[in-house]
Amino acid sequence: xxxxxxxxxxxxxxxxxxxxxxxxxEIEAQISGLIxxxxxxxxxxxxxxHNIPHYILPDKSSEATFxxxxxxxxxxxxxxxxxxxxxxxxxxxxxxxxxxxxxxxIHPSLLPKFGGKGYYGIKVHRxxxxxxxxxxxxxxxxxxxxxxxxxxxxxxxxxxSDDDTxxxxxxxxxxxxxxxxxNVIAEILNNN
Ligand code: GRF
Numbered sequence: 001x002x003x004x005x006x007x008x009x010x011x012x013x014x015x016x017x018x019x020x021x022x023x024x025x026e027i028e029a030q031i032s033g034l035i036x037x038x039x040x041x042x043x044x045x046x047x048x049x050h051n052i053p054h055y056i057l058p059d060k061s062s063e064a065t066f067x068x069x070x071x072x073x074x075x076x077x078x079x080x081x082x083x084x085x086x087x088x089x090x091x092x093x094x095x096x097x098x099x100x101x102x103x104x105x106i107h108p109s110l111l112p113k114f115g116g117k118g119y120y121g122i123k124v125h126r127x128x129x130x131x132x133x134x135x136x137x138x139x140x141x142x143x144x145x146x147x148x149x150x151x152x153x154x155x156x157x158x159x160x161s162d163d164d165t166x167x168x169x170x171x172x173x174x175x176x177x178x179x180x181x182x183n184v185i186a187e188i189l190n191n192n
Contacts, residue, residue: 002029002189005079007087008036012043013174014085014106014181019050021182029189033077035070037089053077057089067092074099081189084143085181088120093145103143104188106181108173110155111139115148125166125173136160136169138177140184153188156180 004027006015015034021027034047034054047054055073057066071094074082084091084105096103107115109124114136119127128136137157142150156176160169 002080003032003078004029004185004189005033005035005074005077005082006031006043007082007084007091008034008041008043009038009088010041010043010086012041012046012085014177015043016046017178017182018083018085018185019046019052021186027182027186027189029080029185032079033073035073035087037087043085067094070095071098081185083181083185090147091143096143096145101142104140104153104184105143105148105150106177107139107141107148108136108170108177109139110135110137110157111141111148111152115139117147119148122166122170125169128160129164129166129169133160136173138173138180140180154180154184 004018006018008015018031022029022031031052034043034052036044036054036056039056044054058069070092082099082103084103091103109115109128114124114127135157137155139152139155141152144150158172158176
């Protein structure tokens, strides 16, 4: 059985989409653990209700400690694929080195547009609306040492309508994220 480890910082609706897709037999794998960046986030509730082990990162850990704890958890959970599903901390370079081409991220824009430092959450959609873009979307890409700069795997486009606000655009794109992310995970894991 292949293992997926998910990293999350928020409500975890993308994490849920992966759980559901495994439940439907679309992804042939199990989620061996969830790394949560802080206590109290929705993703942890979802892990508990689906009997998925979780680990909450220690507060204000130094880069060295952060990478040590991550590497030891990852060793235990032995992932074939690591999925960043709304994870807001930077992944230490030691972790990227050890799991090169095995870490993917979902970003709510058509990268390389509206990516990089500072582009997260509603800020991404606000920038898209302010720039008067007519289309946006979501991107799944490999993670390397630079924020949102790894090779793009797949994207879904959505139309930005004249009456879209950052909030309505976020909702539209999130719906597409929930399809794109499980789809890419299945493609990577079911074919290797
Ligand atoms: C998503 O929009 C994802 O693209 C971004 O963070 C958000 C996470 O949402 N990286 P959720 O926690 O999966 O609901």
